[in-house]
Amino acid sequence: MLISLLAVIALGCVAWFGTSAGFQFAFGIIIPVLALAVFIFGFCLRMMGWSRSPVPFNIATTGGQTRSLDWVRPNRLDSPYSKIATIGRMTLEILAFRSLFRNSSTQIKDGRMVQWSAPWLWIAALAFHYTFLLVFLRHFRFFIEPVPFFLTWGEALDGLMQVGAVRFLMTDGVIVAAILFLLGRRILLPRIRYISLPSDYFPLFLLLGVTLSGICMRYFDKTDISSVKVLIMNVVGFNWGQPIPEGISSMFYLHLFFVSVLLMYFPFSKLMHMGGVFLSPTRNLPANSRAVRHINPWNPPKKYRTYAEYEDEFREAMAEAGLPLEKEPENAAG
Amino acid sequence: MLKDLIKDFIDEMKPKLINDRMFIMGGLGAFVVLFTSPFWLNFLFSLFTGDDVYERPKIALPTEYKECVSTRDYMRAEHMQLLDTWRDMAVREGKREYVDANGNKWDINLQNTCMSCHANKPDFCDTCHTSNSVDPYCWDCHVEPKGNQQ
Numbered sequence: 001m002l003i004s005l006l007a008v009i010a011l012g013c014v015a016w017f018g019t020s021a022g023f024q025f026a027f028g029i030i031i032p033v034l035a036l037a038v039f040i041f042g043f044c045l046r047m048m049g050w051s052r053s054p055v056p057f058n059i060a061t062t063g064g065q066t067r068s069l070d071w072v073r074p075n076r077l078d079s080p081y082s083k084i085a086t087i088g089r090m091t092l093e094i095l096a097f098r099s100l101f102r103n104s105s106t107q108i109k110d111g112r113m114v115q116w117s118a119p120w121l122w123i124a125a126l127a128f129h130y131t132f133l134l135v136f137l138r139h140f141r142f143f144i145e146p147v148p149f150f151l152t153w154g155e156a157l158d159g160l161m162q163v164g165a166v167r168f169l170m171t172d173g174v175i176v177a178a179i180l181f182l183l184g185r186r187i188l189l190p191r192i193r194y195i196s197l198p199s200d201y202f203p204l205f206l207l208l209g210v211t212l213s214g215i216c217m218r219y220f221d222k223t224d225i226s227s228v229k230v231l232i233m234n235v236v237g238f239n240w241g242q243p244i245p246e247g248i249s250s251m252f253y254l255h256l257f258f259v260s261v262l263l264m265y266f267p268f269s270k271l272m273h274m275g276g277v278f279l280s281p282t283r284n285l286p287a288n289s290r291a292v293r294h295i296n297p298w299n300p301p302k303k304y305r306t307y308a309e310y311e312d313e314f315r316e317a318m319a320e321a322g323l324p325l326e327k328e329p330e331n332a333a334g
Numbered sequence: 335m336l337k338d339l340i341k342d343f344i345d346e347m348k349p350k351l352i353n354d355r356m357f358i359m360g361g362l363g364a365f366v367v368l369f370t371s372p373f374w375l376n377f378l379f380s381l382f383t384g385d386d387v388y389e390r391p392k393i394a395l396p397t398e399y400k401e402c403v404s405t406r407d408y409m410r411a412e413h414m415q416l417l418d419t420w421r422d423m424a425v426r427e428g429k430r431e432y433v434d435a436n437g438n439k440w441d442i443n444l445q446n447t448c449m450s451c452h453a454n455k456p457d458f459c460d461t462c463h464t465s466n467s468v469d470p471y472c473w474d475c476h477v478e479p480k481g482n483q484q
Binding site: 036039040043044047048050051052055140141142143144145146147151152155156162164165166167222223224225226227229230233234236237238239242245247249275278279 | 387
């Protein structure tokens with residue numbers, strides 16, 4: 001845990017002092033673009049690698065009654081039999097994290113082991129992922145001109161409470177609370193803490209760094225977002241030779257560098273569950289293993305050797321040994 | 335003849351096409367298109383508008399006044415903070431006087447102080463706000479000044 005925290009702090013220092021020392025071009029253009037390239041190529045490579053791995057067995061897990069006799073009511077969602085039901089199960093898995101809802105806590109009750117739900121984990125995970133999505137989409141206003149209307153609407157809805165000027169956005173509060181919950185869970189629960197590795201803490205600290213530096217830049221140590229938009233539009237418009245606008249604070253570069261590190265770290269980390277969730281064979285296969293034979297589509301074509309071929313090869317020797325043959329040597333020549 | 339060729343080709347390709355990899359590749363394609371969208375969307379827009387380089391929105395500065403309540407850089411980044419503070423001072427605490435860093439005294443009043451110089455809302459406030467998708471709620475209560483248009 002300490003290692004991850006120190007790593008993130010060190011990265012922050014690198015960005016802060018780097019841009020204070022005048023490496024704006026590196027931290028503003030080169031590193032983010034490289035990070036995006038690493039992210040996209042790395043992500044694709046990982047996914048292609050997984051797409052090549054065989055699925056030798058149907059290992060769909062069931063959470064309900066499988067389709068059976070006509071008078072037994074099947075649970076279509078938890079034991080999907082058809083393709084459509086499987087798609088429904090996957091959709092809910094991806095949008096609602098159904099499998100995180102159950103069997104995530106193990107307790108002993110009255111001397112028996114009981115698998116039950118850890119609903120707060122599920123709620124925090126949902127809150128984190130959805131607010132992250134909204135925050136991510138909201139940033140699109142710096143990447144496009146003109147800004148599409150639904151982004152403005154979304155932000156108006158997010159800041160519905162009209163607290164402060166630079167309106168307080170609810171997602172900003174929720175995302176920090178959710179990350180702190182996910183982090184606190186790893187630090188405070190002894191059993192979770194025991195199985196937590198630096199690769200569990202690092203993304204959490206990094207995300208905390210990203211969100212806190214963004215929040216700091218929005219509400220406290222503000223930077224001139226018009227200049228920021230000029231910089232970003234130069235990058236996405238491939239006008240990298242344009243001068244870097246003045247007056248962008250180091251806090252912005254810190255934020256950008258954290259995001260760049262997150263992007264570069266992504267393909268090599270457990271964050272790949274973003275793409276991997278689609279490839280979970282326990283979820284994306286229909287639970288019809290009793291009715292349909294599962295054949296690994298990547299199996300090599302089978303080589304058969306018939307008895308006739310075998311006899312053709314050893315006919316002479318078999319005839320010498322006096323073994324019974326289907327074709328005698330004198331008939332086989334023709 | 336041609337029909338047979340096409341039929342052979344389809345038979346040949348069928349096991350390769352109808353395969354989960356097709357879906358994975360399709361999903362990856364969508365992923366790449368979405369995550370690179372700022373690049374190609376801006377390229378498409380530039381084809382229509384002809385503007386290659388995005389420029390900072392031009393705002394209409396007052397001609398007869400040179401001094402604001404604070405420096406340019408501070409106002410660019412923090413003007414909303416100042417307005418918020420002024421709102422609290424005027425409406426909640428009843429203080430109507432603001433002394434800036436140079437000792438100048440200003441009357442705390444959005445319409446009569448700020449907007450007396452920056453009277454042109456569409457060209458002063460809105461250009462940057464629109465470009466950066468900022469939607470302040472000043473004008474829910476305050477009257478929009480219409481002046482300085484001539």
